[in-house]
Amino acid sequence: xxxxxxxxxxxxxxxxxxxxxxxxxxxxxxxxxxxxxxxxxxxxxxxxxxxxxxxxxxxxxxx
Numbered sequence: 271x272x273x274x275x276x277x278x279x280x281x282x283x284x285x286x287x288x289x290x291x292x293x294x295x296x297x298x299x300x301x302x303x304x305x306x307x308x309x310x311x312x313x314x315x316x317x318x319x320x321x322x323x324x325x326x327x328x329x330x331x332x333x
Contacts, residue, residue: 298323298324299323299324300321300322300323300324301322301323301324302321302322303319303320303321303322304320304321304322304328304331305319305320306318306319306320307320307333318333319333320332320333321333
């Protein structure tokens with residue numbers, strides 16, 4: 271059973287603050303590198319960095 275959704279206008283984020291383009295894309299800007307790690311494969315090593323993005327929390331940082 272579906273219920274009617276009552277919207278809350280205070281939760282709307284203005285798109286001007288994010289900078290969304292006409293094709294609905296935007297550029298993420300990294301703030302800092304949080305962590306580094308090196309994964310060893312059989313014959314080579316692959317380096318990874320954990321990046322903190324602007325407008326995101328530390329828990330949402332990505333490798």
